[in-house]
Amino acid sequence: MASSYELTHEREYHVIRSAAALFDVSPLYKYRVSGRDAAHLLDLVVPRNVVKAEIGQVLYTPWCDHAGKVIDDGTVAHLGEDTFRMTSAEPNLRWLGDNAAGMQVEITEVSDSIAALSLQGPMAWAILESLGAPQLKYFRLAPARIHDIPVEISRTGYTGDLGFEIWMKSADALPVWDALIEAGRAYGIMPAGMLALDIARIEAGLMLIDVDYVPARKALITSQLSSPFELDLGWTVNLTKERFIGRAALAEEKARGPQWQFVGIELDWNSLERLYAEVGLATRLPSAAWRMSVPLYAGGEQVGYATSGGWSPLLKKYLALAHLRAPWFAQGTPLEMEITVEHRRKRAAAAVVKKPFFDPPRKKA
């Protein structure tokens, strides 16, 4: 995915929240899972209930290894009778295949043959409507045609805003991109890249693999592993299901309560301003989102770490996504976050706040 299409990402970021941004999200891994046991295979692999998903429904879900530690996260779309598409950030063909032993199911890697474009922002629907797309509820998908090219449109995205993803054969992706840009011109559409998306996804409180968590397959030591409960994804774990990978470990963890939690952090402006004022500077804010581990303290002791953060030009707040140890993950807990001011490490006041930081009604309306 491109970092940005312009020299800086600023305009690209602002159109996500004011007009519409078009992203090429084709680098996602995509698998077509079909056959009599397709639903059962996916139901076994992910903790959400796939069997109950209606045709046209899309589920966001993490999935775990047998120890209940998160391997990856992505979506499962119920495309049609016994047909699903799974998207992921990491390759999962082998994982799906190994778990399909004895099942009547066909797993096809369509990462290269299916392209995906993501149209996000308050004007996204107006653009699609002008192209004759059908109305869609949040996390639903339907077949459509754009300039007579067959596509599937899902009301999904990674910005926490009104937005859609358009799925089509790779060969059709360029004409569809052109059609969207052309139709979107009247609505202020712009192509956008990862730098803009990174700020938007932090505002939306959405975690990023390899940045906010280490997938279980890449963990070198056990302390790098995370469960869905520790990533604030407890809502995806459906323990009423009789069987799915990691169930026993997750049931046990739920009973015990997670020791870590993935939360939103907001820095206190006055505290930040004071740290800069002490050295005679005006407050400096990051222009792009950062991705690194930053210590968080409570009462002088390190109680967690932020993994990504930055300034939200929309909310006018300094935000971060962070992992905190019990009991410091409770909302409202006062903390301190390390911040480097003029080459010196300082601590700015911060607090645990509700995420998503930004959650407009238009997202689901």
Next chain:
Amino acid sequence: MKTYDVIIAGGGHNGLACAAYLARAGRKVLVLERRERVGGAAMSEEVFPGFRFSVFSYVVSLLRPEIIRELELARHGLQILPLESTLTPLLDGPMSGSYLAQWSDHDQNRRELARHSPRDAEAYDEFGLLLHRMARAVKPLLSTAPPDPASRDPRQLLDLLSLGRYFRGLPERDLHALWKLLTMSAADYLDEWFDSEALKGTKSASGIIGTLLGPRSPGTAYVLLHHYMGELDGVFRAWGFARGGNGSVSAAIAAAAQAHGAEIRTQAPVSKILLAGERAVGVVLEGGEELRAPVIVSGADPRRTFLGLVGEAHLPDEFVGAIKRYKFRGASAKVNLALGELPRFTCMPQPGPHLRGAVSISPSVDYLERAYDDAKYGEISRRPYMDIVMPSMLDPSMAPPGKHVMSIFVQYAPYHLNGGWNDARREQLGDTVIDTLAQYAPNLKGAILHRQVITPADIERIVGLAEGNIFQGELTLQQMFFLRPAPAWSRYRTPVHGLFQCGSGTHPGGGVMGASGRNAAMAILGARA
């Protein structure tokens, strides 16, 4: 007469490393090297005018990072350039005419592997991660003298205890994986992970290097791990090329040793270790000169050290038996070519980054196993495994401008060849190698300006490695760890008081590691005088 604290017989890279550490600790050290230059099998030479070769060993990876750090080898001139890719050209099979390339860029590599098998492309990452954990698990073993589980020596018991604790602290899954790696064949182990024949062939090649075993022989999975333990700039399994050839490694270590005050004498072949009772007290050079020191270290292989320099008569029978049973069985040869132009591989004919990496003739496990079949019965492989690098692509000073040097590591060429090695057999080996490679790069024959063919017999004759084994003895489990080179004598000491050993024939074994030299120095410095 000048006196020394320590005399080291053999100026290979391990002997030099041992000398450097001892000199650094204030000992008066003398290194005696038989040849006109130091380095042993880690040496560079201008074999043909304008063309420099790493005549024997040719890549760096296993050189211990602590040695680079502690001896300040970068300051003493060592510069390592990364070898970034491996190209396996393919003639037959489902991908005939194509190739398998392994690149250092993760995504480029994944796409290339997926062309062969999407499953393998995924498994590759997990496999790499597992071997990374295994290499990390074994790493502490490399930098210490291995404790003997049968020993009652309190110090060894303590070492054993801490090692036991360390292994108990490893996750269960890693212990299970380690056990499998120690016991399985490379081919069986790789079958558990991969489908692609070209990938399995190329990976299993790491399991047979320097060993008269095939990829389907049990124990070869460990040799594979051994080659994964290399570490460059904190990355396991990274291979590189020393600027100026592998002689630069030895030269840097020698410079470090000299900077610390060690004395190095070349063309000073040791013929005998002088004994007084059960103690080593000095050495005798071939010219008859006697040199004395309370501590003698031999960097020669175990056979030469004990059966040659010390002599059977001065050693316990049991020990002599163990040394006689210690297996060498050299299986590797080298062909060094001076080229007027770059080879054009049919599968990737344009010059490109693939020529800056390794080219591996290892299309399948079957190919390697058949190559072994020939060697098992005393013949040169009709279609040998080859690991090819062109150092002049990375370091232009190795060849005249626009011309190139090619280093071809060849297996199998058994030391115990039917009828023995002679000039005709050497040329036959050279022809076999070039005919085989020309199938993949047809312009090769026309590009050759000079060729040097080195058989295991030549390695033995020139460098002194018994039976031409590049590891001073096979890296098989029955002669590894606390059994290398002999039970009860794996900790760099010997049955002769005052005589120590280092070199690939001692723990942790072969490759340009330097670990045994460093470990031996530590053993000497820790020993009571």
